[in-house]
Amino acid sequence: MSIGVWVLGDQLWTGQTALQSCKDNPKQTHVFFIESLHHAQQLPYHLQKLVLVWSAMRHFAEELKQEGWIVSYTQSIDFQTPLIKWIEQYGITELRVMAPADRPFMRLIQSLNLPCSVTFTPNNRFIWQDQEFVDWARSRKRLLMEDFYREGRQRFNVLMDGKHPLGGRWNFDRDNRKPPKGKLTLPEALWFEPDQITQDVIDWVKQSPNLKDSQAYWQIEPFQWGVTRTQALQVLDFFIKTRLSNFGPYQDAMVTGEQTLWHAMLSPYLNIGLLHPLEVVQAAEQAYYANRDTWELNSVEGFVRQIIGWREYMHGIYVYMGEDYPDRNWFNHTQPLPDFYWTGETKMNCLHHVLTQVKATGYAHHIQRLMVLNNFALIAGISPQELQDWFHTAFIDGYDWVMQANVIGMGQYADGGMMASKPYAASANYINTMSDYCKHCTYNPRSRTGETACPFNFMYWDFLARHYDKLKHNPRMTQIYRNLERISAEELQLIRAEAEQWRTEHRQTEYPLPSTPAPHGSPDATPQSVP
Structure with a gap:
């Protein structure tokens, strides 16, 4: 044998x-x-x-x-x-x-x-085994991430004081939402120069006629990512020593010209197996215990929650949901994905900045993905399936298991609320608060109509009006709909007309995605010989 x-x-x-x-x-x-x-x-x-x-x-x-x-x-x-x-x-x-x-x-x-x-x-690239999540999910009426996160903390004894969470609280999220006001001193990122093996791959990709479509959309150099477990461990160590202690407060902030801020940049290495999520969590936890006299707990807890909470939860949802989950479209959104998702060419500075960054690096942090890219697609009525395929295509850490729950469930609410208690929809006010993008934009983040009105604004209020019957009974939407009702009928009519005009102008696209996506997560390929 x-x-x-x-x-x-x-x-x-x-x-x-x-x-x-x-x-x-x-x-x-x-x-x-x-x-x-x-x-x-x-x-x-x-x-x-x-x-x-x-x-x-x-x-x-x-x-x-x-x-x-x-x-x-x-x-x-x-x-x-x-x-x-x-x-x-x-x-x-x-x-x-x-x-x-x-x-x-x-x-x-x-x-x-x-x-x-x-x-x-068995696949052992995750902290929870598949059946463990299924058993947990079947015992719940609602699959709330916060409940799952607390269960994981207890089950794997992470940041625990006996049976209680360290610091007396499970979640320090309210301490981790500071906007980027004033002058911030930002840490450097750890990048790498390509070695000969990597350079051979780069040279082939640049010359390959088989990758013509990708060459038209994306930038290949400078390529600065690590490609070995040794380099991935160096990135983890660098993050813990230089970024983790200050990660929390500004983890939701967005700053023009800054690609990484305090983020760990570990997801590409986790998603191809160069790092294991439990070793990442344990390294952060050990660093906190070694520095607890000077480090605030909210930064470490916020990072741990992204790994043992959000990442594990996304994978668990993928395992638990049925085969039809990626086809769900609760709002029946069918607007084609606008060309600017591929080109970055739009007057909306927030989208221009994030999309240009993605073209250059294949990376954007979680708030850029959720509250800029996903948010706009949701309120504009873009097809969640087209958006999911774009996310899988565009991001260096994108795989089928990652993008289904993140886009279909979280970002687009296309599952009707199986994951999220309300849609992650927001007007320009959120972006103006959590970033400096609006300061450099053609549009006025405070205007809902007119030539300088930000599309995030008229799209947001149009989204609420279009889906009034579906969302009006959601208790977390009560105050939002009260605000909608304060808008005069005349202004609301104008808002909806401008939203429809925008959709009409963006119904034609030069960059259609294939109707039958690839098996995501496959070992991607090149026919070049290997030394």
Whole structure:
């Protein structure tokens, strides 16, 4: 009996279960990496995402070789043909694969006609196991993230004082919403220069006619992301030493020209397996205990909540919801995604700034994603499915399991409130409060109508009016609808006319996404040979 292990492009960690199942015999175990160009072309992925995954795969393959594993690395248009050749060449009788995090890729593997048995080992890239979340969810009437977060804190003994939360409170969120007023002294980010392996990937991507669509949308250089576990650990250590103590207060702030602020920049490494979420949480917790005389708890708690709370919750929701979840559209929004999501060319400075940043780096922090990109799409009535595919395409940390819950559930309220207690809809007032974007904008954040009226304003009030019947009984919307009722009938008519005119002008798009998305989370690919 000969066992082979297929390592996928988001499982780049020696602790992953398929490799661990063979750890006693690495010199007798064949390990397979494959890059399939077909899957890299299903969506016009951000060039920096392609470089990150491909380079990280190549570096990890070399690490395994150095540790004595028998590694085969191949490139092909598809998966099945080279996989079968490898299986037959080495007489593989059992192929072990750590279960993919994304359903479409699991289905793809199951559909392959392979000449050996296939064993899926459990996916251990998350803190909660899949069945643990399902069991928790089935015991609840509502799947509130705050309840899940508290359960996780207790279950894994994170920032706990016996049975009670450290500091006497579970959540310090109200301490973590400071707007960026005055002159802020911002920390540097830790970036890396590409080594030869990474540079080879960059050069190929830049020249490849197969990636023509992606080349038209995204910027590939400077590429500054880490591509190895060693570099990912350096980013984690750098964040803890230079940013974590001040992370909390301004974690929701947005500042013109600042891409990272105090954010950790760890999600790309977590999402391809270079870091494990529990080790990240434990490192932050240990740093707090070592510095508790000078550090405020709200910063560490706020960061821990993003990992053990929000990230784990997003994955759990993905596991728990049915196959139809990504197709949900509670508001029946069908407006096409505007071209400026691809080009960044819009007079709305907040959107221009965030979209330009995404084009350059593949990254934006959580409030830029939720309260600028998602918020505008929601109030403008943009198709949640088109937006989800764009998020998956545009972000360096985007995968199917990440984007379904974040966009369909949280950002677009397309599940009708299964995750969120109310839609995350806001006018320009929120952006004007939490950023300096409005200071440099053509539009007036206080105007609801007229030539200088901010589209966030007339879209927001139009959104509330359009969906009055669906939202009026939501107790968290009571005060909001009282404010809507104070607007005169004449002004509301003008607001709605301007909103409809905007939608009419943006119904044609030059950048349609494919109607059948790729299996998200697949080990993205290039046909270039590897040294």
